[in-house]
Amino acid sequence: MMHLAINNAMIVTDKNIFKGSIGIQDGKVELISQSPIEADKVIQGDGKYLFPGIIDNHVHLNDPGFTWREDFAHGTKAAAIGGVTTIVDMPMQNEPAVSNAEIFEIKAKHVSSASYIDYSFWGALVDYNRSDIKGLRKAGAKAFKSFMCPVGKDYTSLFTGQIRDMLEITKSMDALAGFHCEDYNIIAYEEQKARREGRLSIKDYLKARPLSAEIIATQEILEIAREKGAQVHICHVSHRDVVDMIHEYRNKGVEVSLETCPHYLIFTEEDVIENGNVYKCSPPIREKNNLNLMWEAIENDRIDCIVSDHSPSQIDEKAESLGAFDAWGGISGLQTGLMTMYNEGVVKRGLEPTFIARTMAKRPAELFGLGAFKGQIQIGYDADLVLLDPKAHWEITDESLAYLNKFSAFTRLKGKGKPVMTILRGEIIVENGALSMVERKGQLIRC
Ligand SMILES: [Zn+2]
Numbered sequence: 001m002m003h004l005a006i007n008n009a010m011i012v013t014d015k016n017i018f019k020g021s022i023g024i025q026d027g028k029v030e031l032i033s034q035s036p037i038e039a040d041k042v043i044q045g046d047g048k049y050l051f052p053g054i055i056d057n058h059v060h061l062n063d064p065g066f067t068w069r070e071d072f073a074h075g076t077k078a079a080a081i082g083g084v085t086t087i088v089d090m091p092m093q094n095e096p097a098v099s100n101a102e103i104f105e106i107k108a109k110h111v112s113s114a115s116y117i118d119y120s121f122w123g124a125l126v127d128y129n130r131s132d133i134k135g136l137r138k139a140g141a142k143a144f145k146s147f148m149c150p151v152g153k154d155y156t157s158l159f160t161g162q163i164r165d166m167l168e169i170t171k172s173m174d175a176l177a178g179f180h181c182e183d184y185n186i187i188a189y190e191e192q193k194a195r196r197e198g199r200l201s202i203k204d205y206l207k208a209r210p211l212s213a214e215i216i217a218t219q220e221i222l223e224i225a226r227e228k229g230a231q232v233h234i235c236h237v238s239h240r241d242v243v244d245m246i247h248e249y250r251n252k253g254v255e256v257s258l259e260t261c262p263h264y265l266i267f268t269e270e271d272v273i274e275n276g277n278v279y280k281c282s283p284p285i286r287e288k289n290n291l292n293l294m295w296e297a298i299e300n301d302r303i304d305c306i307v308s309d310h311s312p313s314q315i316d317e318k319a320e321s322l323g324a325f326d327a328w329g330g331i332s333g334l335q336t337g338l339m340t341m342y343n344e345g346v347v348k349r350g351l352e353p354t355f356i357a358r359t360m361a362k363r364p365a366e367l368f369g370l371g372a373f374k375g376q377i378q379i380g381y382d383a384d385l386v387l388l389d390p391k392a393h394w395e396i397t398d399e400s401l402a403y404l405n406k407f408s409a410f411t412r413l414k415g416k417g418k419p420v421m422t423i424l425r426g427e428i429i430v431e432n433g434a435l436s437m438v439e440r441k442g443q444l445i446r447c
């Protein structure tokens with residue numbers, strides 16, 4: 001007899017939805033059937049959607065390092081409640097940044113018993129770790145993150161000449177190079193000018209990070225990727241024009257993927273101006289017209305991944321008194337991705353829920369080296385699953401967030417379609433919004 005069965009659910013794949021039952025044994029999906037399955041424990045899935053567990057490939061949990069902003073225990077608990085079963089954690093906002101294999105192992109050991117869900121690590125791609133990249137790849141990093149603008153003391157940015165070199169290295173190791181694309185000449189100049197003139201509001205911040213900066217930087221990466229034949233991933237694309245440019249290059253044969261985030265799909269620059277620094281992120285949230293165009297891109301399968309870019313901070317770091325340029329840039333969204341995307345895409349815009357299975361599970365798994373065992377509801381795959389009740393209403397409040405710092409730009413949103421059960425490798429880890437087991441069984445996946 002099976003260990004666990006979920007019967008009569010609406011099973012969501014990246015292409016279609018069908019009514020069926022899933023049998024789970026030894027942490028894997030063992031059986032998919034039209035009729036109910038007998039098992040030691042049976043979950044009635046009637047009227048609920050069963051999605052593959054969400055894979056969030058862009059998360060900053062800051063552990064070890066800036067753990068007053070977030071840590072693995074709080075971050076992965078929040079993720080599990082929100083239906084996320086695997087994250088790929090970023091190498092910066094770690095102390096030290098994950099720039100070589102030794103640091104990778106220190107981080108692995110440090111968080112080894114802290115995680116409620118499975119996890120994998122990005123490696124750093126900075127100007128001082130050229131000779132360490134191979135070791136990092138061997139340790140299990142599939143993707144390497146790089147910036148074209150400075151981000152921190154030990155997280156140096158690369159100039160275009162260095163990027164040409166680095167892409168040769170990542171190509172030779174079958175690694176994915178991910179880029180934060182904003183042109184530093186433009187944004188640094190605009191910021192200095194604004195500071196000199198004493199213009200420090202969030203409006204001035206938006207003005208200092210124009211769309212042209214994102215387009216120019218993205219195009220540089222795409223041209224270099226084309227020249228070198230390397231695989232690149234464009235992080236947190238904020239605007240439809242950038243999406244379209246990426247597809248022009250894809251049509252020319254460049255191996256490029258892209259991600260966007262819920263905050264670019266829900267909010268507008270008016271929301272940012274109205275609400276201030278809590279909505280500060282980079283690239284910034286764009287104009288209202290962009291929203292429909294971004295959703296059209298999702299509907300037409302032009303966006304690979306929807307990720308949180310969970311970038312938590314303390315509330316003091318978002319204080320209006322700091323001025324917009326000195327306030328923390330980043331939004332906490334790890335817990336609320338599935339519910340907000342279901343509400344925004346399916347409830348409000350009438351999209352098929354398949355876009356969620358595609359952009360928040362299958363495609364991220366494939367791109368980040370997990371595609372052979374995660375990201376889909378398939379026989380032999382890890383039984384990472386999330387059950388969503390399409391009739392359940394929700395409201396995001398600060399208290400509803402399991403983050404270490406309980407605030408977010410998503411607070412106060414209301415909607416329909418709520419994750420009610422999260423299953424990690426065949427074990428129910430969350431039921432009705434609360435952890436159902438105290439043990440933390442999340443495992444590191446070395447890609
Ligand atoms: Zn990020």
